Amino acid sequence: MATRTDEGVLSVKGAPRASGHTRRRGAERTPRRQTRQQAVATPWLFLSPYLLLFGSFVIVPAVFGVWISLHAWDYTLPLKPFVGLNNYIDLFQPGSTVFATFWGSMRATGIFTILSVPLLLVVPLAVALLMTKKFPGRDFLRAIYFAPYVLGVAVVAVLWRYLLDNNIGLVNHYLGVLGLPDDTAWTTSTPAAWIALVGVTVWWTLGFNAVIYLAGLQDIPVELYEAARVDGAGPVMQFIHVTLPGLKPILSFITIITLLASANMFGQSYLMTQGGPGRETRTAIYQIADTGLRNFQMGSAAAMSYVLTVFLMAISVFVFWIFREKKPQKEAQS
């Protein structure tokens, strides 16, 4: 079995090049490699079911959306006149009907993102750091922290609207027991609603980020910590000079996915505050869905979604840039 597998190394497409170089026999097999090449159609046959779905429901809509945004596209009306960039211009025209509602919703998304992302980056990291060393019950605790994440936003929001009820909610009850104000209107007044939305989101997704951090922390070689300790580095210095650099790829990944998730916040606001008080917690996604899929002004909603996307792309590029920038500096230092 072993000799046989050795002989076959280069007969398969996509075999790692490196293994071919290390084995002399591989070179003699090159002609066979060509005869073994699959028919041109083979990879595409494998890909076709996926590409059919991907093309129909990802690529086509991504492009079709631009087309929609250039029309006064009302789902309920037969005529969908071409209006050029008017949908976009309206979004940037202070007097237009959509200006205030759209930017109000962008502001809500901004507030939520600014409040939630730092917490969702720091708190799960702290939890993961506390759990890096093995101790009895660690896997059990990790499972408990992760459990809210499997519930889904609808259950989470319906549950917390009950717990946060002004009069009969558990949260106000225990605040009262602690001698704190026990009549906060968590879902119908700001800034309390923001605290509620952010707190619930932290509860819901902390475990997800913590699990990713934990995997990243376990990939940092123990030898690096030992070397740092030999050099006299205390826990804080070890964290700054070993843990953080070692976590860099994970950190940029978590920053991006957390930013995107927070900027796409919808369910919490839809079910817990109904966008209120007024429209204060109505996020951009909420506004887009409502404009396009309740009021059927799809042209305007599509334009909104591209404006939001441009913001998100810019932020993503900025995050990548931050995490790139520090690399050369580090190398220069060491």
Add this chain to the structure above:
Amino acid sequence: MTQVVTPSRASSRARRSSGRRFPLVRVIVLGAIAVAFISPIVFMIVTSLKTRADATSIPPSWIPDPFSLQAFTSILAPGSGTPVLQWFANSMIAAALNATLVVVTASLAAYPLARMQFRGKNVVFGVIVATLLIPPVILVIPNYLIVSELGWLNSLVAIIIPTAASAFGVFFMRQFFLGLPIELEEAALLDGANRFMIFTRVVLPLAKPALATLALLAFLGNWNDFLWPVYVLFSPEVQTLPAGLSTLQSANAVRYDLLMAGAVVASVPVLALFVFLQRFIIEGVSRSGVKG
């Protein structure tokens, strides 16, 4: 060899002893967080077993008095206007079919991307990965029109098929295939097996853990999906549980006994999956980060 090992063993002993001092404080902190994390879920279950009056009594109690299945019988009763059993069935069917579709299409697509060389491969893979960064919101409006055009609005098909184009799934399976030893496939190739036979008889059996993980993540994702079902499924009888919970909430704003019973029905399958298969789910999530 032993000489080399000695110092590191000494230092690991030192670490272990310092580790022994810390865990007590650490376990207390972590335990307190765990209590804070699990108690809302416990309270949800407790409340679902209360009577209407008990659910809104002050101070709130942690033990139903009396124990009552009233909330469940009333939301599960046929003709209640909130057909929770129907929602449960819809959610099950949709999540199971969606997960199947994701696993089949993503693993088929990932295999040539991991193991074959062909023109256009990098472009295809690059485009698939790039869409991981597109905010899903730009697809919502056009997909609504596409689904409407296909006649799928207000039907479960709308939440089974369009969301099955999982870029994450392709990425995830490709990473897994790249990590498999190639020798078995080569042996099969020498034995004259064709690519599809190799894929189904050699690769897929080895990929069972990854397929299970992807299926679970897809199932959970579809089961919990909220925005899309809320807008494309508008009749109560075709809704899924998350969309239904929204309907239930607007129909019974302060009937917390009913709402918690609905939330429990929506949670039981995913919590059960999580309890029995948490290793797959957590490892799937953590692997997505490490490889990302």
